[in-house]
Amino acid sequence: MPAAGLPIDTTIEIVTPENITFHYQLAGPFRRLPAYVIDVCLQALLLVGVALLAAALAIGIGAASWAIWLLAQFLLSWFYGGLCEAYWNGQTPGKRLMGIRVLAANGRPVNAYQAVLRNILRVVDTGPLISAEVLGGPPVPLIPTFAIGLVAMACNRRFQRLGDLVTHTIVVVEDRPWLPGMAPIEDPRAVELAEYLPPDLRVSRSMARALSHYAERRRFLSPARRREIARHLAQPLLTRFDLPDNTSYDLLLCAMYHRLFIADHGDVAP
Amino acid sequence: MKVATLLERRQASWLELDRLSSQAVRRMDAPQAARLAELYRSACADLALADAYQLPPGTVQYLHQLVGRAHNQLYRSRRFDVAAWGRTLLHDVPARIRHDRCIQVVFVLFWTTFLGAAALAHRRAGWAEEILPPAMLQSLEENFKEPLRDRDPAVNYAMAAFYIRHNTGIGLRCFAWGLLIIPGVREVVFNALVLGAAFGYMARPDVPESANFFNFVTAHGPFELTAIVLAAGAGLRLGMGWVRTGGLTRAASLQRTAADTMPMMGAAMLMFLLAALIEGFLSPTALPYALKAGVAILSTAMLLFYILILGSPRRA
Incomplete structure (x- = not known):
């Protein structure tokens, strides 16, 4: 039911x-x-x-x-x-x-x-x-x-x-399932930007879910669409992290994704 | 632990589980089956912790599908429980038939329509011709023109199979349409009307094929007509599941009645089978009429014993 x-x-x-x-x-x-x-x-x-x-x-x-x-x-x-x-x-x-x-x-x-x-x-x-x-x-x-x-x-x-x-x-x-890997972050600038994020970065579960949704879907989107979608989450984050306003929204979300899901330090709040 | 590391560690066992779920459990050896169960449980655990691990949504969906597939391999359909059939058929079904209002209603409906149509077709010239398609009347007269003679026994097999297909098909259709009540009732009335009109027409003194016709239909009549009433009654009972819910939701009430009606339909199918065998192998022969009447009386007695004696309430 x-x-x-x-x-x-x-x-x-x-x-x-x-x-x-x-x-x-x-x-x-x-x-x-x-x-x-x-x-x-x-x-x-x-x-x-x-x-x-x-x-x-x-x-x-x-x-x-x-x-x-x-x-x-x-x-x-x-x-x-x-x-x-x-x-x-x-x-x-x-x-x-x-x-x-x-x-x-x-x-x-x-x-x-x-x-x-x-x-x-x-x-x-x-x-x-x-x-x-x-x-x-x-x-x-x-x-x-x-x-x-x-x-x-x-x-x-x-x-x-x-x-x-x-x-x-x-x-x-009952389809035979297909295991999607982690979304690849090919832009080296995202990895670089990840270094500038606060070392004690912790996010809520819903934020983590939103980030991985975005990272998995972004390769299907055009740059303009990425910018439009990422803006809602990235704008307040830029202010919170004291990053320059002209940082690419897409890049910021990729950096956070890299930091939270792939890189070796930082942790997710339970 | 980072999600990427976690995925790397678990991936191998998920893929193994995926591979094992493609094989039939029955053909596995014991270690393989045990391995499947183990992998399934660990995948279940991964799925349960997916939220805490912050697994990406794509992976979570993958796990749902993986666990679903493995679940269907481990928990399999139950086959027919043939051992329980005897008890159901000899104990539960007659008791239910005897007390089922729907079957009583269909019984009355069928027989009043049948007898009414027969009387009309018998008394009023031209009435049967209006009800029955001319092709049917023609083939009736054609088939029973000659006195019954023994025919090639091979034809008997073919005809018995034909009656199984045709009559059981009618019974199953009466049952299935009973689910919507009105089409089911229509089916009963229609069949009773056609049968009644045919009987009444053939019984007319001005129809010369009368004796041959009744010589043919006597022996298998009891089983066949009872089976139709039973099948349609079971269908109506099923349909009443919508209407009289007994305090359950409509769906739940339907599901409960369905479980009761299915064995009744099974009994009806057995009767159709018996009727078809008699109709194929005994009815068309030139054996003396007394023997065929004896079979009819015997089968009526068996039906009465089944419904009245086996169906009477007794201590468990």
Whole structure:
């Protein structure tokens, strides 16, 4: 449940049995739809495979090979997702390719009952169906609109479709993470300027966070934009440190970043 | 300690954890699995102290993702608990079916619609033709023109599979749409109307295929019709989770009802399976009608035993 202090964002907090809180990014419709499309294509491929197999078997067992094809159709259309998610830890092949995973809403893994039920209820979420007549087909409701699922997803904070609401599951993004290093300070003047900062420099946590945010982002910004953004923090600091007014704002923040995060002396207030 | 130094020290173990989380735990040997757990715990500790260490936001986000991935490797989905199914099916489900108002409501709704449609189709000439698509009536008459004869047994397998797919599909759809109540009720009424009209039409004295038709439908009727009522009733129960919350939030009430309805749907699917087997292998044969009627009576008795006797309240 979203606590008061949580950012307005598509993340949820999970408390692990190790008593650690960590964040997951929720997967929205635009990540889940491609996964679903991949799964549908895969099902179609599997059905083609079964059809070939049944055709080959038809030589031996005759009309009974239809049974294989019909049963495969039934099982794939109703239980493909449920079985994949139950046996593959909350993922179908499509979900794995898109880097998403189904979890129970409390962050635990899904159990088989949740996996199967949420996939049976997909019929409702992909509805209401539109008749194929609009595309010149027979008057049979065939085309899924996904409207019910989308409305349900829009109505709650966790992007749950009806099947997810009923089984208390969520879909989260599980990308392979990439470790960003420290922001490089290539300007030697920043290192020089760091020497002029007071030796007992200590900053608050929020200041430290702001500095590292800035240092990581500044390479994407133009010099004018850097100056504009850095000014708010740098101007009062220049007065506090008794530095000349014409010091570059950007340079000052880089120097502080270097001093606090990289250089070997100075410390951060706890 | 400076953040840069800290990152340098911890980086190796984070990367190792990242590498280990890409492998399936089941295929690891014991030291590797233990190492994964150890690395995961230390990454958890790093994340917990991230604020105190003043780690840069990018690194904190990296840690969140890393810990999330490893968490999903260590805590895995539970498979089907097949051992518990027997008890659920023989004990919990019949008791629930017997006392479930929703199933009773759907039972009454289905059978009144069915009998009403059958009576109308029987009495009023032309009514069934209005309700049922002409193609369906034609194929009904076509199929039952000849007396039932034994056919190639291979066809029986194919037809049994067809009935499993088709009828269980209808049941599952009734169940799923029950979540929104109105479409579920619509589905029940529609199916009852079509079935009732077909039965009533075929029972008309001026329809010559009547005997063959009833010879065909008798044996599997009890299981199939009960299964539809059960599936739709379970769906309606699920939908009532929105409405009657019993003091819970709507979502929590839905989740609680869902856990109850899923085994009922499982029982309905079993009945569909039995019905399909009978329909595929017994109904179309030229065996004497008395035998088929016997199967119908036996299956009705089994259903009554299941719901009334197994479902009666007893001491735990």
